[in-house]
Amino acid sequence: xxxxxxxxxxxxxxxMFFTNGQMALFWLSVALLLITAGLSLAMSxxxxxxxxxxxxxxxxxxxKLQYSPLWMVLVTSAGVIASFVLLAVGILGKM
Numbered sequence: 314x315x316x317x318x319x320x321x322x323x324x325x326x327x328x329m330f331f332t333n334g335q336m337a338l339f340w341l342s343v344a345l346l347l348i349t350a351g352l353s354l355a356m357s358x359x360x361x362x363x364x365x366x367x368x369x370x371x372x373x374x375x376x377k378l379q380y381s382p383l384w385m386v387l388v389t390s391a392g393v394i395a396s397f398v399l400l401a402v403g404i405l406g407k408m
Contacts, residue, residue: 315393316352316353316356316392316393318393319397320346320349320350320353322396322397323343323345323396324346326342326396326399326402327339327343327346329400329403329406330342330403330406338402338403341399342396342399345392345396345399346396348392349389349392349393352389352392356381356389359379359380360381362379363378363379363380366378
């Protein structure tokens with residue numbers, strides 16, 4: 314859920330950078346938005362398929378279920394942090 318909030322934060326930061334003419338930071342926020350949103354969507358699909366397997370087959374072996382890889386979780390968490398940092402930079406740049 315936090316990754317979906319960070320997409321909105323990236324959009325706000327991108328709008329601030331675009332209106333200030335800081336195009337390098339604007340394109341950075343766009344690239345990070347796409348990466349974070351894509352990985353968040355992939356993690357949601359993996360989680361949904363895992364929960365569906367548990368629902369359809371109650372006696373399924375836990376070791377055979379597919380979970381999100383650690384690198385996906387770490388990159389998405391770093392993306393969430395970066396979104397708030399970019400928003401802070403955008404707000405401080407307006408002052």
